[in-house]
Structure formats: C-alpha cells, structure tokens
Amino acid sequence: MPTDVPEPQAVCDPISRSAIFMVATIKAGPESASTVCALCADVAGLVRAVGTRAPAANLSCVCGFSSDGWDTLFGAPRPANLHPFREFGEGQRRAIGTPGDLLLHIRADHMDLCFELAAQLMERLGSAVSVVDEVHGFRYFDLRDMVGFVDGTENPRGREAVDFTLISDQDPAFAGGSYVMVQKYLHDMAGWDSLSVEAQERIIGRKKLSDVELAEGVKPSSSHSSLTTIEKDGQEVKILRHNMAFGRPGAGEFGTYFIGYASSPEPIEQMLENMFVGRPPGNYDRLLDYSRAITGGLFFVPSASMLEELADRDPQPSTNESAATG
Template sequence: MNHTPQTAIIPDHCTAGIFIEADIVRPQAVQTAVRTALNALKRLQNQFPDNRLGMSIGFGADFWHSLNRPAEGAELKNFTPLGNGLAPATQHDLLIHIQSLNHDNNYTLAQAVLDAFGDALVVRSEEHGFRRHQERGLDGFIDGTENPQETDDIRTVGVIGGDAPDAGGSYAVVQKYRHDLHQWNGFDLAQQEEAVGRSKADDIEFEGEQLHPEAHIARVNLKENGVGLKIVRRSLPFGKVSGEHGLMFIAYCARLHNIEQQLLSMFGDSADQRTDLLLHRLTRAVSGAYYFVPSVERLHNLQNQSTSSTD
C-alpha cells in the first residue's frame, strides 16, 4: 500500500484557503462522499495544473475511532479547553481544508465537496482565508517564518513516515483567532515586537535577553532533548474589515504531541504557567479542534476494520 499525503499538507505559500468543519450525521454515506470529493479535486487539478490546488479531509476522534483502526491515528483525541477557557474546544467530526493560488478554484471545489456529502453532514463553520503582501498577518508581521521550507523537511515534520500503519497521514489542529486590531494598534512598535518576538519590518527573531519569555516566539519555539518540536503551518488571515477578522490557524504534524505542547505553552498550561503576550494584546481563540488526516489511500478505503480485511 502506498502512503500518499493529502494535497493541502505539503504545498506552501498558497494565496487562498477555505476551512470547513462539520458534524457527520449519516456515517454510512461518508466513504462514497470522500471518493466523489477526491474525483472532483483531481478534475480541477487537471483543468488548472498551475494553481496548486490541494485539499485535506480529516476526521475527529469520535468518528475516526468508530472505524476501529486503533493502530492508525493512535494519538488522536478530542480537543479540550486550555488555559481555564482561554482556548475553547469546538470539536467536530470532519475537516475540509482547501488551498490554492486561486480562490475561484477553492470555491468551486468546496461546492463540489459539499454536494458530494449532501445531507450526510451538517456544516458548523466555514471561513475563507487570503494571503497578504509578504505573507504578513493582519497584525503586520510576517507569518510562518518558522515553517520548514524544503519539501523533504515539510514531509518529515508534517507527515507520518516509515512503514507505520498510518504512514502518509497527519494530525491537524484548527483554531480560529479573532483579532482586536484597534487594541493592537494602540501598542507602539516596541510593544508589538515584544509580543511577537521578532522585528516587524525585517522579520529578525529576537534572542537572549531581548526575547521576552512570554513573546509568541518564546512560547512556540520548543525543544525536547535538544530536538525542536516543529509543525507545518498552513494558516491564513480571514474576515471582513468592518466585522470579525483574524487568523485561521491550521497546522499539520506527524505527531499530535508537538502541536499540543505548543498550545499548552501558549495558554499557560505548561510548567512555567506563562501565557502568550499575543493573547493579551492582540487576539483570542474562539474555536479549537484536532483531526486525523489519513493518507489518500486510506481515504479511498475507510471501511471499519471489523467488517473489512482489505487495505
């Protein structure tokens, strides 16, 4: 069996994204729906080969565990609130993440995918993200600087490897962060840079005494036994100028552990009990969910292991 990662994990620097979370109400229809969705993806990829169109379909713990595949996605669990409610849990059954260089293609694919599922699911959240100049967030800082850049490095960090039963799969986290830009813009440049942990104009990371222990960089650049707990971010700004806006944070990793440790550190649930300065000066999380994103091959064959002996 091949171990092909789903196509929204590896490609970087896409300029538009759609993030859909839903609950499954007719599980028996899911297998046919995902195969139809993958066919729609392939047709659009063939029609627009230069647009880097990709899609990931992931599953929450309750649905995934119902498939009785304990050796696959073994770390998966439901998202639980962190930081005494600073990070709320809004766990759902299904994630659909679409990204490309063209929002039109994203929209067309999302329509086809939701048509494929029909009344098998109930959409709970849908947001459309966009890439800004120099890949800056709405806070004005360049986002995703710590991402691995080479394809092999992205795959090593973001995708389960080797001959594991779930090789080609990935763990994903999705959180919506709602920004208060009026409050943020009330802080001077030095205070903004202190909160982020790097310079705003030229994206130089602070070090040593210059790096505040509660700066975002300090909270998420973690190591265990000298090894960095890296993740692959595919986040994008979202929203309206006159309404809700912020960051749709999505990240993939071969280990849910890496994702969880970063969140514990941000939200005050790590050993030092410090919280990320961005949570005090810029933003707050309004959603949170974990998903397992199986390989393309597994997505084509989701049968409950107790009723199927084939891979």
C-alpha cells in the same frame, strides 16, 4: 519520502494565496456515515476535475477526521495518537475545543477554484453533514498575519517538512498520515494598533518589518516565538503551519485561522500549553491579550491511498482508551 511510505495527501504543498476551511459534524444514522465514506473515494477525482480548469493554480484538498468522526465512520483500528481536542487555559484565555467530525482544507492560488471545489464537495455530502464552521482565508500581503507580522517563518521545508509532518515507523499502519490542529482566532485590532511597534515586536519576538528574530537578551520569555519553540532531546521539533487571514471589516471581524500539521499532536499541544498556561505557568503568550481562540479541533489526515480505501472499510467497534480527553 521513502518509497515504502504511502503517498500522503497534499499536506506539504506550498502555501497558497487562498483557502477555504470547512468543519462539519456528521448527522446520526448509517446513511449519513455511508455518504461521507463514499466521498473518501471521490475527493481526488473532484480535485482533478475542478483543478484542470487552471492547472497552475495548484488546487488541493486535505481531508481529516476527528476522534469521534473516526469512530463513527471507521472504528478500529484507529490512529495511535488520535484523541479529542485538549483544552488549555482558563477564563478569557482559553484554547477551547468545539464540535467537528470532518475537516476539509481546500487550497489554491485562486479563490474561484476553492469555491467551486467546496460547492462540489458539499453537493456530494448533502444532508449527511452539518457545517459548523466555514472560513474563507487569504494570503495577507507577504505572508503576514492580521497583526502585521510574517507568519510561518520557521516552517520546515523540503525533506524536513516531510519528516516533521508525516507518520512513518511510529505508527506503521497509518504511515503517510498526519495530524492537523485548527483554531480560529479573532483579534482586538484597536487594542493591538494602540501599541507601539516596539511593544508589538516584544510580544511577537521578531522585528515587524524585517521579520528578523529579536536577540535573546532582548526577546522576552513570554514572546510568541519563545513559547512556540519546542525542543525534545536537545533538538527543535517543528510543525507545518498553513495559516490564513480572514475577516469582515464591515462587521469589525479580523482574524487568523491557525492550521498546523505534525506527525504527532504532542508538539502542537505543548505549544498551546505554553501559550495559554505559560512556561512556567503564568508566563503566558501576551499576544493572547489581543487574540481570542473561538474554535479548536484535532483531526487525523490519512494518506491519499488510505483515504480511498476507507470508502469500503467495514467499521469495527473501537476500544481505544485515548479517546478520553485527559
């Protein structure tokens, strides 16, 4: 990372064994906004305080703000590409947007650390927010998702991860920041498990056991891996996924929490359009015949230094036109 780019939040940290994802709305009124802003300066200290109990467990917390949340708390100036979640698809196959002003992505190799940090954060926020979604995720065997395939194989690593996830010259005022999109998927495991392994592999585009990508002559253009491969000017554009499995077997709930970081929402939105609408239209991701998105949100993640500075920011009215869903 260039020395002139502010220190980012823990966007590029390695995938952990456990995670808690919390999405909350901010209650109306200046007191609620003030409480949330004050937390911005305290998050790093809380992570350190809880994390010192088990330093090797790599506790971290990423804080993000939606378009409405940013306007409520901070106003102008605002990140250039921040806008409400864009919905795609129709009928039963839809990427839907759901309420949420604040995202907390808490990670560690031990769930007890994630739980303790979440409790501390919620104590600080108190009645200023309403949690609208909370998911406790876990690493499923060797980084597999609930449908049994390895998740995040094409994640960028090292310097490449920084280049694809962190903002630099394209929006200098928000350098070191990132965009993050989240979706909660529920799977029809009975339907999925009724398929042969070969049929599952054609839907995903990879071998189930080895994770090797199917040959181009074999892999359907409607496969998940085909439709989520994005190119611009002849170069592949990648995102950084930190997906986690979650579920309640007693309730028949089996899911994947998708969370993708990028320096712009554009590649993630293109992936969703390809999946839910199709490339070309109608050639949609057949995984969606067995997986249903029930939440969706887009958030901006300021750099670590900006997050602390935002605690003292005097919000100015925003006139940004990108707030329209379009």
